[in-house]
Amino acid sequence: xxxxxxxxxxxxxxxxxxxxxxxxxxxxxxxxxxxxxxxxxxxxxxxxxxxxxxxxxxxxxxxxxxxxxxxxxxxxxxxxxxxxxxxxxxxxxxxxxxxxxxxxxxxxxxxxxxxxxxxxxxxxxxxxxxxxxxxxxxxxxxxxxxxxxxxxxxxxxxxxxxxxxxxxx
Amino acid sequence: xxxxxxxxxxxxxxxxxxxxxxxxxxxxxxxxxxxxxxxxxxxxxxxxxxxxxxxxxxxxxxxxxxxxxxxxxxxxxxxxxxxxxxxxxxxxxxxxxxxxxxxxxxxxxxxxxxxxxxxxxxxxxxxxxxxxxxxxxxxxxxxxxxxxxxxxxxxxxxxxxxxxxxxxxxxxxxxxxxxxxxx
Numbered sequence: 001x002x003x004x005x006x007x008x009x010x011x012x013x014x015x016x017x018x019x020x021x022x023x024x025x026x027x028x029x030x031x032x033x034x035x036x037x038x039x040x041x042x043x044x045x046x047x048x049x050x051x052x053x054x055x056x057x058x059x060x061x062x063x064x065x066x067x068x069x070x071x072x073x074x075x076x077x078x079x080x081x082x083x084x085x086x087x088x089x090x091x092x093x094x095x096x097x098x099x100x101x102x103x104x105x106x107x108x109x110x111x112x113x114x115x116x117x118x119x120x121x122x123x124x125x126x127x128x129x130x131x132x133x134x135x136x137x138x139x140x141x142x143x144x145x146x147x148x149x150x151x152x153x154x155x156x157x158x159x160x161x162x163x164x165x166x167x168x169x
Numbered sequence: 170x171x172x173x174x175x176x177x178x179x180x181x182x183x184x185x186x187x188x189x190x191x192x193x194x195x196x197x198x199x200x201x202x203x204x205x206x207x208x209x210x211x212x213x214x215x216x217x218x219x220x221x222x223x224x225x226x227x228x229x230x231x232x233x234x235x236x237x238x239x240x241x242x243x244x245x246x247x248x249x250x251x252x253x254x255x256x257x258x259x260x261x262x263x264x265x266x267x268x269x270x271x272x273x274x275x276x277x278x279x280x281x282x283x284x285x286x287x288x289x290x291x292x293x294x295x296x297x298x299x300x301x302x303x304x305x306x307x308x309x310x311x312x313x314x315x316x317x318x319x320x321x322x323x324x325x326x327x328x329x330x331x332x333x334x335x336x337x338x339x340x341x342x343x344x345x346x347x348x349x350x351x352x
Contacts, residue, residue: 142296143259150295157295161258165303168291 009034012054012093020046025098033082035094040079040106043097044133047081047112055091056083059109062119064127067098068153075101077129077152081109099129108134126151197336204248205236205329208276211247212240213267216254218281218315225318237325244270249328250305251321255283255290256298268305274335276328279307280321282314289314 007015013027013036023046026037038046050056065078077099085091097106108131110117120131121140128149131137139146148155159167214222225232232238241247244267256264268277279301282288287299301307308331311324 146259146296155295162262164258164261164298166258166299168287168299 006088006091007054009093012036012050015054016046016049019049031094033092033094035080035096037096037098040097040099042107043081043095044107044109044112046095047109050083050093050095051112054093055085055088056093058084058086059113059115059119060084060092062109062116062123064123064129064151066127066151066153068101077101077104077127079106079123079129103130104128105130105132107132110134125149128152200337201333201335204274204335205332208235208237208249208325208328208332209239209241209247210237210249210251211244211267211271212242213250214253215256215260216283218253218284221315221318222251222253222280222321225321230318230322232322232325235322235325235329244268245272247271248274249276249278249325251278251280252284252301252307253280253315255288256301256304258296258298261298261304264301265304276308276331277301277305278309278311278321278324278328280311280313280324281316282312285310285312 009029013024013029013034016036016038017024017027020038020042023039023042024036025039028035028037060082061080063080063082065080067074067076067078079097079099081095083093083095099106104127106129108116108120110120110131111133117135118140120129120134121137123129124131124134124137125139125141126149138144142150143161147158150157157166159165214220224230226238226240237249244250248271250268250271252264268275279285283290283297284301287294287297290297291299298304309324309327311320313320316324
């Protein structure tokens, strides 16, 4: 795709808003990576639309974020999807979702981009985000019987694991 | 007995045939010499320290010169466990299992900062074992991040030094080895 024919972030956001209406919660085109914040329960259909109609055939990265800060102004968790296209390396966009801390559930995109499978397992393992509809949402890095999700900012390390002392002397 | 009589008759100073052909030593010395000259480590690397361990095994540093070349693919044939790299808590029960599968006498080298104390992960490493000596008894600690191959060779010499002064009758080798810490 040439520079002229490629849709820019503004056009992508507009097409998403035309198609999905109020499922697009917020749009920020001034950010380093222009993004749309979307409804967690609609992220799979928006992803399918972006892949099939706007040419985003590649999920570059799926990250989870803990927005907890020291003043407790925000306790939300989040997931960020960086989208790209092959072979058009400049065709980029970003999706974000915000999730409540006590029930962080979002639709899986592993059926849209198979690479999301392990990314979502990692986000579940380390941040405790539940991906609804994932075929095998089990821990990928920590031990199978590990308790808690270690990359959350309010996580406290256990003192022992299977009788092994884990405290810092 | 006839044998006793023969021994008494031998004069080591004057009998040339005996003087040039008989060597007197102790069983302990012979056994320890054979043991220290063929320390077989286990093929077992956990992180970046294992790269240095491989370099030690390769031709530039050539651990074979000291009889320690054959890295065994099973703990049943190994004398020495070189714990080379960060031990995660997921890996810890497996490390202990491998240690228990090694036949006695067995020796452990803790190679590198992570293995000694958790290294850079000691404070925020939620999933890192903070020293492999919390799990299995360690004979020699090699500091470094990672230690150079020369340091690993020096660690091997320390293990060999330890082997040199063991007694075969001291089967439990008490006083030489700490006990397993985690049941």
